[in-house]
Amino acid sequence: MKLTEQDITLWGNDIPWLAGLREKGMRAFTATGLPTAKTEAWKYSFNAVGNMENLQIDTAPHECNGHCHHSEELPFAAYYIDFCNGKLQGEHFDLPRGVSVKPLVEAIYDGDAKSYLNKSFAVEKFPFAALNAAYLEQGAMIVVERNTVLDKPIVIRYHAHKSQNLFCNIRNIIALEARAKAEIIEYIDIEESTCFHNAVNEIFLAADSILKHYKLQKEGKTKYVSLNSVQQRSNSHYKCFVLQKENALARHESYINLLQEGACAEVDGAYRLNESGVSDITTNIRHLAPHTTSNQLVKGVVAGKAKGVFQGQIHIAPDAQQTEGHQLHRALLLSDEGEVDCKPELEIFADDVKCSHGATCGDLDKEQLFYMQSRGICMEEARQILIEAYLQEVLNMIDNSEIAAWISKNL
Amino acid sequence: MGKPILEIKNLSAKVADKEIIKNLNLTINAGEVHALMGPNGTGKSTLSYILTGKPGYEITDGEILFHGRDLTTLKPEERACAGIFLSMQYPVAIPGVASNNFLKHAVNAKRKYEGKPELDAAEFLKLLRGVAKDLDISAEMLKREINVGFSGGEKKRMEILQMSLLQPKLAILDEADSGLDIDALKIVAEGVNKWHNNDNSLLIITHHQDLLNHIQPDVVHIYADGHIVKSGDKNLAIELEKSGYKAFVDTKE
Ligand SMILES: Nc1ncnc2c1ncn2[C@@H]1O[C@H](COP(=O)(O)OP(=O)(O)OP(=O)(O)O)[C@@H](O)[C@H]1O
Numbered sequence: 001m002k003l004t005e006q007d008i009t010l011w012g013n014d015i016p017w018l019a020g021l022r023e024k025g026m027r028a029f030t031a032t033g034l035p036t037a038k039t040e041a042w043k044y045s046f047n048a049v050g051n052m053e054n055l056q057i058d059t060a061p062h063e064c065n066g067h068c069h070h071s072e073e074l075p076f077a078a079y080y081i082d083f084c085n086g087k088l089q090g091e092h093f094d095l096p097r098g099v100s101v102k103p104l105v106e107a108i109y110d111g112d113a114k115s116y117l118n119k120s121f122a123v124e125k126f127p128f129a130a131l132n133a134a135y136l137e138q139g140a141m142i143v144v145e146r147n148t149v150l151d152k153p154i155v156i157r158y159h160a161h162k163s164q165n166l167f168c169n170i171r172n173i174i175a176l177e178a179r180a181k182a183e184i185i186e187y188i189d190i191e192e193s194t195c196f197h198n199a200v201n202e203i204f205l206a207a208d209s210i211l212k213h214y215k216l217q218k219e220g221k222t223k224y225v226s227l228n229s230v231q232q233r234s235n236s237h238y239k240c241f242v243l244q245k246e247n248a249l250a251r252h253e254s255y256i257n258l259l260q261e262g263a264c265a266e267v268d269g270a271y272r273l274n275e276s277g278v279s280d281i282t283t284n285i286r287h288l289a290p291h292t293t294s295n296q297l298v299k300g301v302v303a304g305k306a307k308g309v310f311q312g313q314i315h316i317a318p319d320a321q322q323t324e325g326h327q328l329h330r331a332l333l334l335s336d337e338g339e340v341d342c343k344p345e346l347e348i349f350a351d352d353v354k355c356s357h358g359a360t361c362g363d364l365d366k367e368q369l370f371y372m373q374s375r376g377i378c379m380e381e382a383r384q385i386l387i388e389a390y391l392q393e394v395l396n397m398i399d400n401s402e403i404a405a406w407i408s409k410n411l
Numbered sequence: 412m413g414k415p416i417l418e419i420k421n422l423s424a425k426v427a428d429k430e431i432i433k434n435l436n437l438t439i440n441a442g443e444v445h446a447l448m449g450p451n452g453t454g455k456s457t458l459s460y461i462l463t464g465k466p467g468y469e470i471t472d473g474e475i476l477f478h479g480r481d482l483t484t485l486k487p488e489e490r491a492c493a494g495i496f497l498s499m500q501y502p503v504a505i506p507g508v509a510s511n512n513f514l515k516h517a518v519n520a521k522r523k524y525e526g527k528p529e530l531d532a533a534e535f536l537k538l539l540r541g542v543a544k545d546l547d548i549s550a551e552m553l554k555r556e557i558n559v560g561f562s563g564g565e566k567k568r569m570e571i572l573q574m575s576l577l578q579p580k581l582a583i584l585d586e587a588d589s590g591l592d593i594d595a596l597k598i599v600a601e602g603v604n605k606w607h608n609n610d611n612s613l614l615i616i617t618h619h620q621d622l623l624n625h626i627q628p629d630v631v632h633i634y635a636d637g638h639i640v641k642s643g644d645k646n647l648a649i650e651l652e653k654s655g656y657k658a659f660v661d662t663k664e
């Protein structure tokens with residue numbers, strides 16, 4: 001494969017442990033290669049990855065600081081971290097006491113990143129994350145110190161501009177210490193079809209910490225795959241909401257380990273595809289301790305030739321008693337050529353558990369449509385209203401009303 | 412009386428391959444109130460759906476004119492904008508759509524059809540408040556998802572609220588009185604009477620005399636087996652209440 005043969009020099013290859021991580025990543029990727037129909041976790045969306053031969057890693061700096069893409073301010077107060085063409089913009093981030101944001105390279109240089117990088121997942125199991133490890137360099141490390149409650153959300157914006165065949169690998173580390181609380185929003189606003197983003201977030205939640213993680217993938221023509229690998233200690237709470245609009249490929253994969261008692265994970269999401277493209281929401285939630293809970297609600301709307309994928313795996317380890325894991329995926333399939341694939345997977349090895357999963361796939365309700373028409377509302381508008389109402393149920397899972405309103409506007 | 416608003420001539424119609432309406436004739440003139448009474452399951456609601464253009468109903472014969480123009484070629488929303496309103500026997504719940512938002516869409520759809528500018532949020536709210544007050548509908552209820560968890564009576568009041576907002580030329584009330592308590596029945600009747608004038612007309616489908624005490628019908632029709640078997644003045648409804656349908660319908664069984 002051309003891409004992996006490209007002769008590039010990444011920053012810091014003289015740091016032995018970093019070079020070791022990269023080598024291990026490359027070895028793991030070379031062993032598996034790109035996902036195929038046989039790669040279980042990718043069986044519905046491997047095709048959308050397409051040909052990666054022409055992609056290039058660009059090691060040159062790209063410092064536009066938002067000039068090549070006019071960054072949109074969100075309608076609420078926030079701290080911003082920007083990536084353009086896969087490169088972190090700026091080096092210094094002003095955050096209140098108790099919160100630090102550093103470029104990943106700085107965190108590697110300082111040694112801060114060492115105990116986190118590749119610590120939340122095994123590269124052998126995730127081909128794209130392995131590739132991401134092989135090209136480790138770009139990213140940010142966010143640490144919220146113990147007892148610190150962040151006053152405003154941190155927004156990570158991803159843009160691209162004139163990104164000729166760029167392959168962008170981004171690795172973020174998000175660590176919340178005990179009793180810390182934060183909201184992090186990822187805003188992916190990439191129109192261009194000429195780049196491929198491969199993002200990995202490694203998220204570490206210490207005891208009693210709370211992270212609310214929102215992700216809005218705007219419509220575009222791009223390919224964006226991500227792994228969100230979460231490690232949760234006792235009574236920590238991870239609450240994630242993702243909205244994926246139409247793109248060539250948008251994949252949000254969660255790999256969540258509930259390591260200690262009382263840990264709770266919620267992954268909710270919505271996708272809306274009008275014409276084409278693939279939205280893939282894949283989760284693997286592993287209950288490894290007693291009294292852990294997880295909840296998932298994902299709703300999608302698929303029209304045209306688009307494809308919506310939901311794969312939800314819940315694993316409950318033998319001693320994870322008194323555990324609850326629930327999962328529901330519902331989709332509206334509005335065309336004959338569209339496709340919705342849903343694969344729930346429960347692996348339950350404990351006996352005292354409450355688990356459920358469900359899936360529905362249907363069309364808009366004819367009685368509701370007629371009711372609206374009989375009030376003078378035309379078919380097209382009635383459909384829009386019903387689609388938004390359908391997705392509203394999952395938007396109600398967002399408890400920050402300003403963020404909910406913003407995401408709702410982008411439905 | 413005024414000009415005809417609705418003319419149904421020799422109408423026959425099928426649903427799911429079953430002939431329900433059989434050679435029905437009915438003319439309603441401007442200003443008139445007609446009551447249609449008939450046994451369960453014979454096709455009264457079916458008629459109301461045919462008039463409003465619900466998919467799934469096939470007209471096999473006859474014609475329907477609204478203000479002298481063929482109604483059957485119009486889409487349901489066009490019929491609504493042209494002035495036909497149906498207060499449904501079973502109003503449909505739409506989870507996720509707030510009542511006030513739904514009502515705003517409906518009002519603005521009609522305004523758009525009429526070439527009038529759409530109402531903004533404040534203008535609409537003003538209009539809505541006035542009408543809702545008459546029907547004793549609270550602001551809380553208007554914020555709720557439309558018809559979701561509404562009681563029978565609340566649903567019917569919400570239907571009449573829509574009628575008042577949309578100011579149709581022909582209103583069909585399909586059992587608007589079912590599920591209403593005595594006070595609510597009065598409120599609904601007052602709402603209807605407030606809208607009714609010499610220019611518009613009303614078709615009331617009902618099983619009971621009560622609503623007709625509040626809204627005086629000009630003509631009462633007894634409907635059975637797909638068509639009207641007898642028409643008369645308001646005394647016919649009183650007579651029917653006493654005798655039941657047996658006296659008017661030949662029971663073939
Ligand atoms: N979509 C349908 N498929 C099959 N049968 C139908 C359908 N719609 C109506 N019908 C039948 O047509 C007949 C007439 O129904 P309709 O609802 O019009 O009666 P109705 O006169 O309004 O009765 P009620 O007084 O009980 O409201 C009934 O036998 C009903 O079951």
Ligand SMILES: [Mg+2]
Nearest residue numbers: 455456457500
């Ligand atoms: Mg009926």
